[in-house]
Amino acid sequence: MACGHPQMEFQVFNQLEKIGARPDVFGAYTAADLWTDPHISEQMLGYHLNGDVASASRTTAFIGDSLNWLAAYLDIGPRTGVLDLGCGPGLYTNPLAMLGAQVVGVDFSKRSLHHARSAAPKEGAPPTYIHGNYLDVDIPGTFDLVLMAMCDYCALSPSQRRTLLDRVSSLLRPDGRFVFDVYGLASMRGREETVIYAPELMDGFWSAELYHGFHHTFVYERERVILDRYEIVEATRSRTIYNWLQHFDSSSIEQELNASDFEVIALFGDLTGANLIPDPSEFCVVAGPM
Numbered sequence: 001m002a003c004g005h006p007q008m009e010f011q012v013f014n015q016l017e018k019i020g021a022r023p024d025v026f027g028a029y030t031a032a033d034l035w036t037d038p039h040i041s042e043q044m045l046g047y048h049l050n051g052d053v054a055s056a057s058r059t060t061a062f063i064g065d066s067l068n069w070l071a072a073y074l075d076i077g078p079r080t081g082v083l084d085l086g087c088g089p090g091l092y093t094n095p096l097a098m099l100g101a102q103v104v105g106v107d108f109s110k111r112s113l114h115h116a117r118s119a120a121p122k123e124g125a126p127p128t129y130i131h132g133n134y135l136d137v138d139i140p141g142t143f144d145l146v147l148m149a150m151c152d153y154c155a156l157s158p159s160q161r162r163t164l165l166d167r168v169s170s171l172l173r174p175d176g177r178f179v180f181d182v183y184g185l186a187s188m189r190g191r192e193e194t195v196i197y198a199p200e201l202m203d204g205f206w207s208a209e210l211y212h213g214f215h216h217t218f219v220y221e222r223e224r225v226i227l228d229r230y231e232i233v234e235a236t237r238s239r240t241i242y243n244w245l246q247h248f249d250s251s252s253i254e255q256e257l258n259a260s261d262f263e264v265i266a267l268f269g270d271l272t273g274a275n276l277i278p279d280p281s282e283f284c285v286v287a288g289p290m
Protein backbone atom coordinates (compact mmCIF):
# COMPACT_ATOMS: atom_id res chain seq x y z
CA MET A 1 0.00 0.00 0.00
CA ALA A 2 1.33 3.45 -0.93
CA CYS A 3 1.83 5.97 1.89
CA GLY A 4 1.14 9.73 1.45
CA HIS A 5 3.41 12.50 2.71
CA PRO A 6 3.19 12.24 6.55
CA GLN A 7 3.30 16.03 7.05
CA MET A 8 0.40 16.53 4.66
CA GLU A 9 -1.62 13.73 6.24
CA PHE A 10 -1.07 15.37 9.62
CA GLN A 11 -2.40 18.67 8.24
CA VAL A 12 -5.46 16.98 6.73
CA PHE A 13 -6.06 15.16 10.03
CA ASN A 14 -5.82 18.42 12.00
CA GLN A 15 -8.11 20.20 9.57
CA LEU A 16 -10.74 17.43 9.86
CA GLU A 17 -10.43 17.48 13.66
CA LYS A 18 -11.15 21.23 13.56
CA ILE A 19 -14.07 20.84 11.19
CA GLY A 20 -15.62 18.15 13.40
CA ALA A 21 -15.06 19.86 16.78
CA ARG A 22 -18.15 20.49 18.88
CA PRO A 23 -18.47 24.24 19.62
CA ASP A 24 -19.74 25.79 22.83
CA VAL A 25 -23.43 26.43 22.61
CA PHE A 26 -24.07 29.77 20.85
CA GLY A 27 -20.28 30.14 20.64
CA ALA A 28 -20.35 31.98 17.28
CA TYR A 29 -22.90 34.13 15.45
CA THR A 30 -22.64 34.08 11.66
CA ALA A 31 -26.21 34.93 10.62
CA ALA A 32 -24.96 37.80 8.44
CA ASP A 33 -22.84 35.37 6.39
CA LEU A 34 -25.93 33.27 5.76
CA TRP A 35 -28.17 36.14 4.68
CA THR A 36 -25.86 38.70 3.08
CA ASP A 37 -23.31 36.69 1.07
CA PRO A 38 -23.98 37.68 -2.60
CA HIS A 39 -24.38 34.09 -3.81
CA ILE A 40 -26.28 32.69 -0.81
CA SER A 41 -28.62 35.69 -0.57
CA GLU A 42 -29.59 35.14 -4.20
CA GLN A 43 -30.57 31.52 -3.37
CA MET A 44 -32.40 32.73 -0.27
CA LEU A 45 -34.38 35.32 -2.20
CA GLY A 46 -35.44 32.56 -4.60
CA TYR A 47 -36.73 30.54 -1.62
CA HIS A 48 -38.49 33.59 -0.10
CA LEU A 49 -40.32 34.22 -3.36
CA ASN A 50 -41.29 30.60 -3.99
CA GLY A 51 -44.75 30.74 -2.45
CA ASP A 52 -45.16 26.96 -2.58
CA VAL A 53 -42.42 26.14 -0.06
CA ALA A 54 -42.05 27.15 3.59
CA SER A 55 -38.29 27.59 3.48
CA ALA A 56 -36.88 31.13 3.93
CA SER A 57 -40.45 32.47 4.24
CA ARG A 58 -43.67 30.58 4.75
CA THR A 59 -45.97 29.74 1.85
CA THR A 60 -48.05 32.43 0.15
CA ALA A 61 -51.24 30.83 1.51
CA PHE A 62 -49.90 30.82 5.08
CA ILE A 63 -48.73 34.43 4.88
CA GLY A 64 -52.14 35.48 3.53
CA ASP A 65 -53.88 33.77 6.48
CA SER A 66 -51.34 35.25 8.84
CA LEU A 67 -51.92 38.81 7.58
CA ASN A 68 -55.71 38.38 7.84
CA TRP A 69 -55.40 37.10 11.39
CA LEU A 70 -52.95 39.81 12.51
CA ALA A 71 -55.09 42.54 10.96
CA ALA A 72 -58.24 41.30 12.71
CA TYR A 73 -56.65 40.31 16.05
CA LEU A 74 -54.73 43.57 16.46
CA ASP A 75 -57.14 45.80 14.57
CA ILE A 76 -54.47 46.95 12.14
CA GLY A 77 -55.45 49.92 10.01
CA PRO A 78 -54.54 53.52 9.33
CA ARG A 79 -52.13 54.88 11.94
CA THR A 80 -51.21 51.46 13.38
CA GLY A 81 -47.44 51.49 13.77
CA VAL A 82 -45.82 48.19 12.75
CA LEU A 83 -42.18 47.20 12.99
CA ASP A 84 -41.12 43.99 11.21
CA LEU A 85 -37.76 42.71 12.43
CA GLY A 86 -36.03 40.56 9.80
CA CYS A 87 -38.61 41.62 7.20
CA GLY A 88 -36.82 39.91 4.29
CA PRO A 89 -38.33 40.81 0.90
CA GLY A 90 -41.37 42.49 2.45
CA LEU A 91 -43.92 39.69 2.31
CA TYR A 92 -45.56 41.00 5.50
CA THR A 93 -44.55 44.66 5.41
CA ASN A 94 -45.89 45.60 1.97
CA PRO A 95 -49.40 44.12 2.45
CA LEU A 96 -49.58 45.68 5.95
CA ALA A 97 -48.75 49.08 4.42
CA MET A 98 -51.62 48.54 1.97
CA LEU A 99 -53.95 48.38 4.98
CA GLY A 100 -52.81 51.92 5.76
CA ALA A 101 -50.47 50.92 8.62
CA GLN A 102 -47.26 52.88 9.11
CA VAL A 103 -44.72 50.18 8.60
CA VAL A 104 -40.99 49.93 9.18
CA GLY A 105 -39.03 46.88 8.05
CA VAL A 106 -35.50 46.07 9.19
CA ASP A 107 -33.18 43.56 7.60
CA PHE A 108 -29.47 43.15 6.94
CA SER A 109 -29.94 41.57 3.51
CA LYS A 110 -29.56 44.35 0.92
CA ARG A 111 -30.84 41.99 -1.76
CA SER A 112 -34.08 41.29 0.12
CA LEU A 113 -34.60 44.97 0.93
CA HIS A 114 -34.07 45.87 -2.72
CA HIS A 115 -36.86 43.45 -3.61
CA ALA A 116 -39.06 44.74 -0.77
CA ARG A 117 -38.69 48.34 -1.97
CA SER A 118 -39.36 47.46 -5.58
CA ALA A 119 -42.53 45.55 -4.60
CA ALA A 120 -43.78 48.25 -2.19
CA PRO A 121 -47.24 49.72 -2.82
CA LYS A 122 -47.00 52.83 -4.98
CA GLU A 123 -49.99 54.49 -3.35
CA GLY A 124 -50.43 55.56 0.26
CA ALA A 125 -47.44 55.35 2.54
CA PRO A 126 -44.95 52.64 1.50
CA PRO A 127 -42.96 51.01 4.32
CA THR A 128 -39.72 52.56 5.47
CA TYR A 129 -36.98 50.00 5.04
CA ILE A 130 -33.91 50.15 7.28
CA HIS A 131 -30.79 48.25 6.38
CA GLY A 132 -28.90 46.88 9.38
CA ASN A 133 -28.69 44.42 12.24
CA TYR A 134 -31.91 44.56 14.25
CA LEU A 135 -29.88 44.06 17.43
CA ASP A 136 -28.21 47.46 17.13
CA VAL A 137 -29.35 49.53 14.13
CA ASP A 138 -31.05 52.85 14.91
CA ILE A 139 -34.86 52.45 14.62
CA PRO A 140 -36.75 55.73 15.08
CA GLY A 141 -40.33 55.80 16.40
CA THR A 142 -42.58 53.61 18.52
CA PHE A 143 -44.97 50.88 17.41
CA ASP A 144 -48.23 49.10 18.21
CA LEU A 145 -46.94 45.83 16.78
CA VAL A 146 -43.42 44.48 16.61
CA LEU A 147 -43.41 41.37 14.45
CA MET A 148 -40.70 38.75 14.05
CA ALA A 149 -41.84 35.98 11.72
CA MET A 150 -40.42 32.57 10.86
CA CYS A 151 -38.78 31.68 14.18
CA ASP A 152 -35.91 34.15 13.83
CA TYR A 153 -36.05 34.64 17.60
CA CYS A 154 -34.69 31.09 17.97
CA ALA A 155 -31.53 31.88 16.01
CA LEU A 156 -30.38 34.24 18.78
CA SER A 157 -28.35 33.38 21.86
CA PRO A 158 -29.82 34.03 25.34
CA SER A 159 -27.87 37.28 25.66
CA GLN A 160 -28.88 38.43 22.17
CA ARG A 161 -32.50 37.66 23.02
CA ARG A 162 -32.18 39.82 26.14
CA THR A 163 -30.79 42.64 24.00
CA LEU A 164 -33.61 42.17 21.51
CA LEU A 165 -36.29 42.19 24.22
CA ASP A 166 -34.83 45.39 25.71
CA ARG A 167 -34.96 46.98 22.27
CA VAL A 168 -38.51 45.81 21.63
CA SER A 169 -39.52 47.09 25.05
CA SER A 170 -38.22 50.57 24.20
CA LEU A 171 -39.88 50.51 20.75
CA LEU A 172 -43.36 49.38 21.83
CA ARG A 173 -46.16 51.80 22.67
CA PRO A 174 -47.77 51.17 26.10
CA ASP A 175 -50.44 48.74 24.79
CA GLY A 176 -48.20 47.42 22.03
CA ARG A 177 -47.66 43.76 21.23
CA PHE A 178 -44.59 41.76 20.33
CA VAL A 179 -45.72 38.86 18.11
CA PHE A 180 -43.28 36.14 17.10
CA ASP A 181 -43.07 32.40 16.51
CA VAL A 182 -40.70 29.87 18.06
CA TYR A 183 -39.72 26.22 17.74
CA GLY A 184 -41.34 23.86 20.22
CA LEU A 185 -39.68 20.89 21.86
CA ALA A 186 -41.34 18.42 19.45
CA SER A 187 -39.23 19.72 16.59
CA MET A 188 -36.08 18.78 18.54
CA ARG A 189 -37.15 15.25 19.24
CA GLY A 190 -35.67 12.73 16.85
CA ARG A 191 -32.89 15.08 15.73
CA GLU A 192 -29.60 13.16 15.88
CA GLU A 193 -25.98 14.17 15.75
CA THR A 194 -24.91 13.50 12.18
CA VAL A 195 -22.34 14.55 9.65
CA ILE A 196 -22.75 14.76 5.91
CA TYR A 197 -19.93 15.38 3.50
CA ALA A 198 -20.57 16.18 -0.16
CA PRO A 199 -18.81 18.00 -2.95
CA GLU A 200 -21.11 20.94 -3.87
CA LEU A 201 -23.15 20.20 -0.72
CA MET A 202 -26.81 21.14 -1.31
CA ASP A 203 -26.35 21.41 -5.07
CA GLY A 204 -24.22 24.56 -5.18
CA PHE A 205 -26.29 26.48 -2.61
CA TRP A 206 -23.21 27.73 -0.78
CA SER A 207 -21.03 29.02 -3.62
CA ALA A 208 -20.84 29.52 -7.36
CA GLU A 209 -17.27 28.13 -7.16
CA LEU A 210 -16.31 24.48 -6.72
CA TYR A 211 -16.38 23.52 -3.04
CA HIS A 212 -16.45 20.70 -0.53
CA GLY A 213 -19.14 20.94 2.12
CA PHE A 214 -19.48 19.40 5.58
CA HIS A 215 -22.79 19.63 7.44
CA HIS A 216 -22.61 18.74 11.13
CA THR A 217 -25.67 18.55 13.32
CA PHE A 218 -25.01 18.95 17.06
CA VAL A 219 -27.68 18.38 19.69
CA TYR A 220 -27.44 20.23 23.03
CA GLU A 221 -30.16 18.43 24.99
CA ARG A 222 -29.81 20.33 28.26
CA GLU A 223 -29.87 23.74 26.60
CA ARG A 224 -32.61 22.64 24.12
CA VAL A 225 -30.53 23.82 21.20
CA ILE A 226 -29.72 22.30 17.81
CA LEU A 227 -26.82 23.52 15.73
CA ASP A 228 -26.56 22.93 12.01
CA ARG A 229 -23.04 23.91 11.10
CA TYR A 230 -21.75 24.12 7.55
CA GLU A 231 -18.05 24.15 6.67
CA ILE A 232 -17.60 25.27 3.09
CA VAL A 233 -14.11 24.71 1.71
CA GLU A 234 -13.21 26.34 -1.61
CA ALA A 235 -9.86 26.53 -3.40
CA THR A 236 -9.10 29.99 -2.00
CA ARG A 237 -11.27 30.38 1.09
CA SER A 238 -13.16 28.42 3.68
CA ARG A 239 -16.18 29.51 5.74
CA THR A 240 -18.08 28.20 8.74
CA ILE A 241 -21.78 28.98 9.03
CA TYR A 242 -23.60 28.32 12.30
CA ASN A 243 -27.36 27.93 12.29
CA TRP A 244 -28.52 27.80 15.92
CA LEU A 245 -32.06 26.78 16.84
CA GLN A 246 -33.29 27.37 20.39
CA HIS A 247 -36.42 25.39 21.32
CA PHE A 248 -39.05 26.44 23.86
CA ASP A 249 -42.08 25.23 25.73
CA SER A 250 -44.72 27.57 27.05
CA SER A 251 -43.12 27.89 30.47
CA SER A 252 -39.57 28.52 29.25
CA ILE A 253 -40.68 31.31 26.90
CA GLU A 254 -42.84 32.81 29.62
CA GLN A 255 -39.94 32.79 32.10
CA GLU A 256 -37.65 34.39 29.54
CA LEU A 257 -40.18 37.11 28.70
CA ASN A 258 -40.97 37.82 32.36
CA ALA A 259 -37.25 38.26 33.08
CA SER A 260 -37.29 41.12 30.53
CA ASP A 261 -40.50 42.67 31.93
CA PHE A 262 -42.82 41.24 29.28
CA GLU A 263 -45.90 39.20 29.98
CA VAL A 264 -47.39 36.54 27.76
CA ILE A 265 -50.75 37.82 26.53
CA ALA A 266 -51.61 34.71 24.50
CA LEU A 267 -50.12 31.65 22.85
CA PHE A 268 -51.35 30.32 19.51
CA GLY A 269 -50.53 27.31 17.38
CA ASP A 270 -48.93 29.48 14.71
CA LEU A 271 -48.89 32.94 13.17
CA THR A 272 -52.34 32.42 11.63
CA GLY A 273 -53.88 32.36 15.11
CA ALA A 274 -54.54 28.59 15.06
CA ASN A 275 -55.28 26.92 18.41
CA LEU A 276 -52.23 25.83 20.38
CA ILE A 277 -51.88 22.04 20.42
CA PRO A 278 -50.12 20.07 23.19
CA ASP A 279 -46.40 19.56 22.59
CA PRO A 280 -46.21 21.65 19.40
CA SER A 281 -43.29 21.70 16.98
CA GLU A 282 -43.79 25.46 16.63
CA PHE A 283 -46.02 28.03 18.27
CA CYS A 284 -46.77 31.74 18.25
CA VAL A 285 -46.30 34.12 21.17
CA VAL A 286 -48.12 37.39 21.76
CA ALA A 287 -46.34 39.38 24.45
CA GLY A 288 -46.81 42.84 25.92
CA PRO A 289 -45.00 45.08 28.40
CA MET A 290 -45.72 44.19 32.07
Ligand SMILES: C[S@@+](CC[C@H](N)C(=O)[O-])C[C@H]1O[C@@H](n2cnc3c(N)ncnc32)[C@H](O)[C@@H]1O
Pocket residue numbers: 031035048056057058085086087088089091092106107108109112132133134135148149150152
Ligand atom coordinates in the same frame (compact mmCIF):
# COMPACT_ATOMS: atom_id res chain seq x y z
C1 LIG B 1 -36.20 33.31 8.08
S1 LIG B 1 -36.12 34.85 7.25
C2 LIG B 1 -37.74 35.47 7.52
C3 LIG B 1 -38.07 36.67 6.66
C4 LIG B 1 -39.47 37.26 6.90
N1 LIG B 1 -39.72 37.53 8.30
C5 LIG B 1 -40.54 36.33 6.36
O1 LIG B 1 -41.12 35.58 7.16
O2 LIG B 1 -40.76 36.37 5.14
C6 LIG B 1 -35.13 35.80 8.42
C7 LIG B 1 -34.80 37.20 7.93
O3 LIG B 1 -34.18 37.88 8.99
C8 LIG B 1 -33.03 38.57 8.51
N2 LIG B 1 -32.11 38.63 9.65
C9 LIG B 1 -31.62 37.59 10.37
N3 LIG B 1 -30.87 38.03 11.39
C10 LIG B 1 -30.89 39.40 11.31
C11 LIG B 1 -30.30 40.44 12.08
N4 LIG B 1 -29.54 40.17 13.15
N5 LIG B 1 -30.54 41.71 11.72
C12 LIG B 1 -31.31 42.01 10.62
N6 LIG B 1 -31.88 41.07 9.85
C13 LIG B 1 -31.68 39.78 10.20
C14 LIG B 1 -32.55 37.76 7.33
O4 LIG B 1 -31.80 38.54 6.43
C15 LIG B 1 -33.86 37.26 6.75
O5 LIG B 1 -34.36 38.17 5.80
